[in-house]
Amino acid sequence: MDSSAPIPIVAIVGRPNVGKSTLFNRYAGWRRALVADSPGLTRDRIAEELEIQGRAIRLVDTAGLDAAAERGLPAAVQAQAESAVRDADAILFVVDGKAGLLPEDEAIAQTLRRTRKPLSLLVNKIDNPRHHEDRLLDFYSLGFERLKGISAEHGGGAFDALEDLVDALPQHNDDAIPTDPAIPRIALVGRPNVGKSSLMNRLLGEERVVVSDEAGTTRDAIDIQFEYEGESYVLVDTAGMRRPGRREGTGERVGALMAVRALERAQVALVVVDAEEGLTDQDAHVARLARDMGVSVVIVANKRDRLDGEQRKLALEDVQHGLRFLEDAPIVSLSALTGAGLSRLLPAIRRVTEASLRRVPxxxxxxxxxxxxxxxxxxxxxxxxxxxxxxxxxxxxxxxxxxxxxxxxxxxxxxxxxxxxxxxxxxxxxxxxxxxxxxxxxxxxxxxxx
Missing domain, CATH: 3.30.300.20 (K homology (KH) domain)
Structure with a gap:
């Protein structure tokens, strides 16, 4: 078994419409594009690996998997801030200089003050520093040491702010990621409420599965090793699906940061989608994230028990079309509720793991x-x-x-x-x-x- 250190994660947080996505795109160096011939379904990235002053970081748009947060639902916005405090290595807190300091900004700031991780407060929409400097004044009251005026749209000050934040990161990350190529390490990822927790419980509740909890090496991650028909598997970062309070008020909250943390510790991603509801932009975000991070993918079309034969066929065609940039990934139709179709899942995981380890003479x-x-x-x-x-x-x-x-x-x-x-x-x-x-x-x- 060997190990490797995870790339530091820099999270972009803030209330809706302050320019988080514009800033993310400015750093990433590209514009978001629609999937060809599929109106309304995007292939937007929510994480991008960058090199800043010779150091690799992974920049994450925390709202990328949470539509409720971008609609301004207060609990959802707070959940994004709490996720940053818990899962990120450094934080870019973005506010709107044109709109001024709002109560929502103060509420997010109160959550972010709990962290000792490097944090920069970026006052956006300072397009002309000479004439807009007064827009910064109100935000000094939030009490953050690093405060900078930027223009995400035009790039002014943005990269200086990111370089300063990266300079404040610890030079060494001792959170080694254990890897054993012989045992597939599996991350369950997907947008909220597609059935990830139910699938985990179904997998671990099978009569032929032998389960053992294994303490993770990074933060509060918990890995669970289990055996199925003589083969060993590991579910990574299961704490992300079992944290108390995540099912209260705003429903299941599995954000972008949590998905990145799980994927960087995994070899295989189970991208879970809701076959009954159909594919969404967020499903495409998750699938793209898994592919970009270099892990193998099995697509899980869950909730087949709610569909009849013809509906299942149409649902699978919808998934295949919407995720055709993953046309090489196997699709397993199942029901986490009843267990129907589950027997095809673990063999698919084993196949893609073996494929990822294949060497061609x-x-x-x-x-x-x-x-x-x-x-x-x-x-x-x-x-x-x-x-x-x-x-x-x-x-x-x-x-x-x-x-x-x-x-x-x-x-x-x-x-x-x-x-x-x-x-x-x-x-x-x-x-x-x-x-x-x-x-x-x-x-x-x-x-x-x-």
Whole structure:
């Protein structure tokens, strides 16, 4: 068993409409986009790994999984602040300088004062520091040491504020993440009220399951190891589904920070969706997060007991279409309430775990590469007015979980995105990389290897 240190998490918190998403996008360097041909269903990211002054961090938009918080439901907004205090390593507290200090800001500040973690108060919408400096004055009363005026829309002051906060992070994180490739570590993730807790209880309540609690190594995470038909599994961060008070008033609260914490300790994500209700934006957020964080994915279409045969078929088609960027992930239709379909879940988990650990011998990989090029020509490389044929030279696998490959070619910059996708799909189909992300890197080499 080896271990690795988690990347520090920086959480963006604040009441609705203060510019949190704009700030997140400013840092991440991209604009959010809709899934092609699917109006209303986004593939927005809620977490992004960044490098700030040579240090990796994971930036999280805490409202990304909680529509109630962005509608301004007070308890939901407070839950986001409490999640930041509990689960983040550092906090960016965003307020609206144009609107001024509001009671909702003061309530969030009261929660955030309980933490000793690095925190910066960012007064947004300071588009012209010379003329808007007076907008900062009211916010000094909140008593936070780091206070900066920024413009999330135009970027003014935003990166200086993030760099200052990262500088305040401890240099070493001693919360090692235990990993044993032979035992799948499973995170149950999904938007609120899709049945994650019920699924956990169903899994652990099966007669053939042997359960043992295992204290986690990070914060209040609790891992549960169990055996099913002679195979061992671990559910990670089950405390996130059993914390007291989370079912009061505003319903189940599994936020973005909790999902990130669970996924960084897992090898497999069970992305749970409500088959009866149908797919939502939040489901797509969770699925994208799991894929971006490099874990294998099994999609769980829960609540099949509430649907008849034809409705189940239509529900599965809806899930397949909405999450088609995860078309390689197996979908298991089940009922956490009755246990119907559960027998197919653990074999699917075992399959995607084995796929993520698969190594392809170099000789076999290069025979595959030659065949892939023969089937689909990579095209031409253009240098000014000159064009030359693109040549792919050789390939090597450099890692697992997720499987990582390096392919050497004469001009990586000239390889079209569609051809990169073709190579990835051919790899997946040829070697059975079911449910796991593939990382394919192209590197340049001037002359072909004879």
């Amino acid at each position: 170099t000789a076999e990989l290069n025979r595959w590469l030659a065949d892939a090029i023969r089937r689909h020509d990579p095209g031409m490389a253009r240098k000014g007015n000159r064009t030359t044929p693109l040549k792919f030279l050789y390939a090597s696998q450099v890692g697992v979980q997720p499987p990582r490959f390096v392919i050497f070619c004469t001009d990586p910059d000239s390889v079209m995105v569609s051809y990169r996708r073709y190579l990835e799909n051919r790899l997946r189909d040829s070697f059975g990389f079911e449910g796991c992300p593939l990382r394919v890197h192209l590197r340049g080499r001037r002359t072909p290897v004879e």
